[in-house]
Amino acid sequence: MSSDQPDGAIEFRSDNCAGVAPQIMEALTAANNGSALAYGGDRWTEELREVVCEAFNAPDAQIFPVSSGTAANSLALAGMCPPWGSVLCHETAHIYKNECGATSMFGAGAVMRGLPGDGFKLQPDSIRAAFESTNWGDPHHSQPSVVSFTCPTDMGTVYTPQELADVVTVAAEKGLKVHLDGARLANAIAALHCAPTAITTDVGVDAFSLGAIKNGAMSTDAIVSLDPEISEQLLYRTKRAGHVASKMRYQSVQLIEYLRDGRWVKLGRQANAAMTELSRGLRDRDIELLAEPQANMAFVRLPNAVHAAWAASGVLFYDMGPDTIRLVTSWQTTPDDVEAALHRLDLVLAAAR
Ligand SMILES: Cc1ncc(COP(=O)(O)O)c(C=O)c1O
Known part of the structure; x- marks a missing residue:
């Protein structure tokens, strides 16, 4: 048996269910040769730093491979937000809804504030409203310290670079740092047909999660810091959280291959x-x-x-509550998968008539 999918099943549950891109698997095998210095002292991790500086046109960028998107978000945010601070994010954000308070744990009590916003995106007005409802300088209140946006959002919408620039401008009015949850950053860049810098370095993001696992890597995401002060914190915070892998070469080689020649965006x-x-x-x-x-x-x-009948026909997806499902495609989804899934839906709809 080659996978845990039932025969004939079509996978739309999550991009986390997809396999590893063959080029990344090959690169891992090639790197699995002899010994290499541990904890990031290897030549692949050195090369990865150069690749990231070039990809994001940021000579001072630092990259920290970690083993999940939650680790990437929560450790970066902990390094950006004081314990008495709050992170402003959309009310549907993964960091707010789905990470079990990881940022508050690593951030020694830093809290999340979920804000409304059309299209599941943060809006300048709702950030300003959060500023207005804050008692600045009052130790009885958490102090807004970071704005975090997710792109693509958890609902599959994408900020334009202008929308991001507007969010960053409001954050700058109060000196807040800006974080991007880029668990699916490549999907956003592909959707916008933009350079990787257009929604990161160029708009003034201070640190971001570079997702790779959902899009072809095996076991690594990363934090990219564009701010030396945050990088300094992450040096220690990643270690204290147990995210400095001794065999980091295997993470670094995945990320090099992922970023090589724009593979991630492809x-x-x-x-x-x-x-x-x-x-x-x-x-x-x-x-x-x-x-x-x-x-x-x-x-x-x-x-x-x-949707129960569609699922019974072997189309896999998540049930999101009454009459609602979530479908996610991955780098592995083929046009044949899509056609077959729609064909099965036609049969279900015809039977229901
Ligand atoms: C937008 C977003 N951010 C972060 C994460 C966290 O990633 P992980 O499950 O690897 O911790 C996810 C996971 O689905 C996600 O969808």
Whole structure:
């Protein structure tokens, strides 16, 4: 048996379910040769630093490989926010809803404030409203210290560089640092057809999570810091959290291969293209999408009985509550997968009529 999918199943549960891109697997095997200095003292980690500085046009950038997106977000935010500070984020943000308070733990009590915003994006007005409702300098209140945005958002929408620039401008009015949850950064860059710098370095992000696991890597994401003070903190914080791998070469080689020749964006583009086709097919069948899927994720309104029958036909996805499902494509999703899934949906819809 080659995977834990039932025969004929089509995978839309999560991009975390996808395998490892073959080039990354090959690079891992090639690096698995002889010994190398531990804890990042190896030649691959040195090369990775150069690759990242070049990719993000940031000579002072520092990269810290970690083993999950949650570790990347929470350790970066802990390094950006004082214990008495708050992180302003969208009310649907993964750091707020789905990380079990990891930032508060690593941040010695730093708190999250979830803000509303159309399109599941932070808006300048809601950040300003949060500023206005803060008693600045009052030790009875957490002090807003960081603005964190997620791109693509947890609902599959994508900020434009201008929307990001507007958020950063408001953050700068009060001297807040800016963090990006880039668990799917490649999908955002592919969706925007922009350079990697356009939503990171160029808009004034101070640190970001560089997701790789969901998009073809095996076991590493990373934090990229563009601010030497944050980098200094991360040097120690990653170690204290147990995220400095002794055999870091295996993480570094994955990330080098991931970033090499824009592979990460190509993989992200494949995932997005599959979602474009899938969502077009759903719309053609008059099925409601909760938001415009701009990257590789869609939330879809589908009666329970219909989605149960679609699932029974071997299409895998997450049930998100009454009459709602989540579909996620990955670099591995093929046009045939999309076509077959839509065909099975047609059979289900015909049977329901
Ligand atoms: C937007 C976003 N950020 C962060 C994470 C956390 O990644 P991990 O599950 O590797 O901790 C996820 C995971 O699904 C995510 O969707």
